[in-house]
Amino acid sequence: MPTCYYTCNLVPLDLMVRSGYSPRWLGNHLRDPNAPARREALSIHPMTCPYVTKLVLAADELFGSAGAAVAGDRLVVPGGCDAARRMGDLLAATYPGRVFVMHMPRSSEDGVVDSVADSLRRLEDWLGVARQADDEIAATATSEEPPSVDYPADPTPGGVFVVAGPLTDNSLLRLIVQLGAPVAGLESCTSPDRWRALAATTTGTLAAGAADSRAADYERLAAKLLQVGMCPRRSTMSRRDYLIRRLDEMRPSSIIYARQSFCDPGAYDSLIVSELARERDLPYLEIEVDFPFDATGPLRTRVEAFLEAQLLDDDLLRDHREPAAPGADPACGVACGAVVGAGRQNEVSLDDDLSDDLFDEED
Amino acid sequence: MPGMADVTGDTFSASLIRTAFLAQTRWAAMKSRTARKYMDLHALSASLDLFKPGAIVPWVSYLFPTELLSSYRITPMIPELGSATLTGTDLRDPVEAAAARMSLARDVCSYHRIALAAVESEMLPPPSMCLGTTPLCLGKECMLELLAVRYNVPFREIRVPLPPDEGESSPEAVADVADQLRQLHEDIGRWTGRKPNLRKAIELSNRASAAYGHLMDERLAGRLEMDGRKTFAVVFLGQLLWGTEEGAKDFERLLTERGRSDLLPVVPEGGRKLKRLLWLHTVPHHDDQIFTMLAEHDAAVVFEEMGQMHYETVDPDDPFPGLAKRLTDNTLWGSSARRARLTVALAKQLKVDGAVHFNHWGCRHGLGSLPVVRSAFMQAGIPLLAIDGDALARRGAQQDKSRQAMESFLELL
Numbered sequence: 001m002p003t004c005y006y007t008c009n010l011v012p013l014d015l016m017v018r019s020g021y022s023p024r025w026l027g028n029h030l031r032d033p034n035a036p037a038r039r040e041a042l043s044i045h046p047m048t049c050p051y052v053t054k055l056v057l058a059a060d061e062l063f064g065s066a067g068a069a070v071a072g073d074r075l076v077v078p079g080g081c082d083a084a085r086r087m088g089d090l091l092a093a094t095y096p097g098r099v100f101v102m103h104m105p106r107s108s109e110d111g112v113v114d115s116v117a118d119s120l121r122r123l124e125d126w127l128g129v130a131r132q133a134d135d136e137i138a139a140t141a142t143s144e145e146p147p148s149v150d151y152p153a154d155p156t157p158g159g160v161f162v163v164a165g166p167l168t169d170n171s172l173l174r175l176i177v178q179l180g181a182p183v184a185g186l187e188s189c190t191s192p193d194r195w196r197a198l199a200a201t202t203t204g205t206l207a208a209g210a211a212d213s214r215a216a217d218y219e220r221l222a223a224k225l226l227q228v229g230m231c232p233r234r235s236t237m238s239r240r241d242y243l244i245r246r247l248d249e250m251r252p253s254s255i256i257y258a259r260q261s262f263c264d265p266g267a268y269d270s271l272i273v274s275e276l277a278r279e280r281d282l283p284y285l286e287i288e289v290d291f292p293f294d295a296t297g298p299l300r301t302r303v304e305a306f307l308e309a310q311l312l313d314d315d316l317l318r319d320h321r322e323p324a325a326p327g328a329d330p331a332c333g334v335a336c337g338a339v340v341g342a343g344r345q346n347e348v349s350l351d352d353d354l355s356d357d358l359f360d361e362e363d
Numbered sequence: 364m365p366g367m368a369d370v371t372g373d374t375f376s377a378s379l380i381r382t383a384f385l386a387q388t389r390w391a392a393m394k395s396r397t398a399r400k401y402m403d404l405h406a407l408s409a410s411l412d413l414f415k416p417g418a419i420v421p422w423v424s425y426l427f428p429t430e431l432l433s434s435y436r437i438t439p440m441i442p443e444l445g446s447a448t449l450t451g452t453d454l455r456d457p458v459e460a461a462a463a464r465m466s467l468a469r470d471v472c473s474y475h476r477i478a479l480a481a482v483e484s485e486m487l488p489p490p491s492m493c494l495g496t497t498p499l500c501l502g503k504e505c506m507l508e509l510l511a512v513r514y515n516v517p518f519r520e521i522r523v524p525l526p527p528d529e530g531e532s533s534p535e536a537v538a539d540v541a542d543q544l545r546q547l548h549e550d551i552g553r554w555t556g557r558k559p560n561l562r563k564a565i566e567l568s569n570r571a572s573a574a575y576g577h578l579m580d581e582r583l584a585g586r587l588e589m590d591g592r593k594t595f596a597v598v599f600l601g602q603l604l605w606g607t608e609e610g611a612k613d614f615e616r617l618l619t620e621r622g623r624s625d626l627l628p629v630v631p632e633g634g635r636k637l638k639r640l641l642w643l644h645t646v647p648h649h650d651d652q653i654f655t656m657l658a659e660h661d662a663a664v665v666f667e668e669m670g671q672m673h674y675e676t677v678d679p680d681d682p683f684p685g686l687a688k689r690l691t692d693n694t695l696w697g698s699s700a701r702r703a704r705l706t707v708a709l710a711k712q713l714k715v716d717g718a719v720h721f722n723h724w725g726c727r728h729g730l731g732s733l734p735v736v737r738s739a740f741m742q743a744g745i746p747l748l749a750i751d752g753d754a755l756a757r758r759g760a761q762q763d764k765s766r767q768a769m770e771s772f773l774e775l776l
Contacts, residue, residue, distance in 0.1 A: 043734065044730075044734055045730040045731070047470065047724070047725065047730055048731065081727070082500050082501050082502070082728045082731060083731055085698075086727065086728070086730075086732055087731070089732060090735055092700070093699065093738070105522060106501070106504060106520065107520055107522065111522075112522070233501060235508060236505060236509050236511075236512055237508065237512055237518070240512060262470045264472075264500075264501055264502040264725075265501065267467055267468035267505075268467070268471075269505075270466075270468070271467055272509070272512075274466060286466075288468075
């Protein structure tokens, strides 16, 4: 069964499955950084985000002359930002007929659903035509390989809220948990809320048949895609409203923004998030991260220092507000909603209301 | 020479200084009688009005059809122009300091970063509305909408579909953009309470387009040579003036030899052959060393990719489809393959000796298309040099590196 690689989660995987492809996220197939560079390898400007840089290299490695991709394999590149669109352009020019660049709008205004639905229709038509051309490939069951990012534990209100670009794994979340803080939520291109919503369904799919029902399917999918994909490249107002809802829902104690360098949507988005943090009087940390994500070294130190400062604040706050209950361990944060992490108990909530709620419960 | 802060204030003394400064600029224009000097005067005059209390200040994207604003006698505030102007004045250090204090990442486009810092430091007037277009880049849309949110003013984005790699955009795509423009024109009237006169704006814009289009035809046919960098400066400023009486007159001045006398390329001494270059993307506004070096090597930029604007006139009876088509089929919009095809064709038509791609700091749109453009030039056998730089920078280490690369390139040519 041929593979249809994709670069961004905002592609309904059903379209690929229905056309006879196994969908695989290209981020799971990055080039081995220790492997010798090919002489004819594609090169892009160094002022490009690490995500696009690594995906171009990965695609070039797969689709190049000695690559692992077979003749029928394809690549879908949703062009959400300028860098992603240009990545699609480059790969489409290098591997003609094997790459589909999908236009992704910013806004959700009238007419945008139709435009995305049309893109989805053209994508499926393209996949279908490509598949027919490869009909010698035996039909076997499809399998899918989405991003592997997931929460290490269920999101906990009052924890650290993480906003990030694409992540290869959940090591940032695990790091936070290891450092003794719960995770209140993850808002990322590769967060499970994104990729699960557009993963292949067990039934395999869209209604086949009459043109009317297919058109309705595409519109439904387009609307869903626009609803799910409220990412940094989207309308600032819509994105801001969306983030406000998420923050109100999870009432985090702090926010960490893991921003990729040379990412325009991320750069402007981090301004919005920092403003939202300031409005809520929440501690905010912005870190510049690579792709694939590496949770060691200076980055670990910064996150550690940030969380420790909060924990210190919480300790002081707790000491100031209430003497320890008789019999309680003074080093334990039970009073404000403790979370067990790496054998250590810490509370991370600075939200007065939440602290009060939890405090009352403990009392 | 007054400072920028002196002429942009809203005090009585600032008003007097402004009047005196404009009189001085007018005198310089009258003496030279060139289109460029008059355009300096008119762009400056219109822009200074934006600083007056109660002025309507629409922040717009570079390709926004400003005739929609001229229709209401409103001058646009184009962030790229604002940044380029400020960084060329005595406000350069303060605005750079303000940008450095901002929490916005330093790796975004410097035009937009400086503009954002300038408005937040009251060096540019705050927006009354923010009007974007999907061409050319996402970054400026993010900046415009962020400003709209911060200042609680309306934001509109004209959604322009990508044109096909070959041929023109479909009539449906043009009609969709035309409808958006029509609606926006009405909205601007509602927001400002002013009465439109779009027909007059279009007729004035057409006068400018006819003049500029003729000039570009002559250049493309090889019958007229003009300095690409200086011509780009005219087009860049001209973005403020489409649809105005001043704009029409200024572009028409380009039709006379006197009017374009300060836009001519160098002529090598002793009958030596001029090395003719095509310039791709924006130009360094404040660092002329590269261009001085070109002249020293008997080379000149004879055409500029970004000068390809507004060649065709628009039907005054039904202007929206024409304005829409300028966006949908803009030479700078579309895929990298389209850009490569159009620029290689341009280079062949002009029979240039080589092309230079200016990798402007933080421009994902321009930098991202470079590999495809480079490959196309290579296949066509036309030498292409890509140099890194910042359009707003002055001399520095990066500029030195680019100059060295340019020197080697010229020697190869």
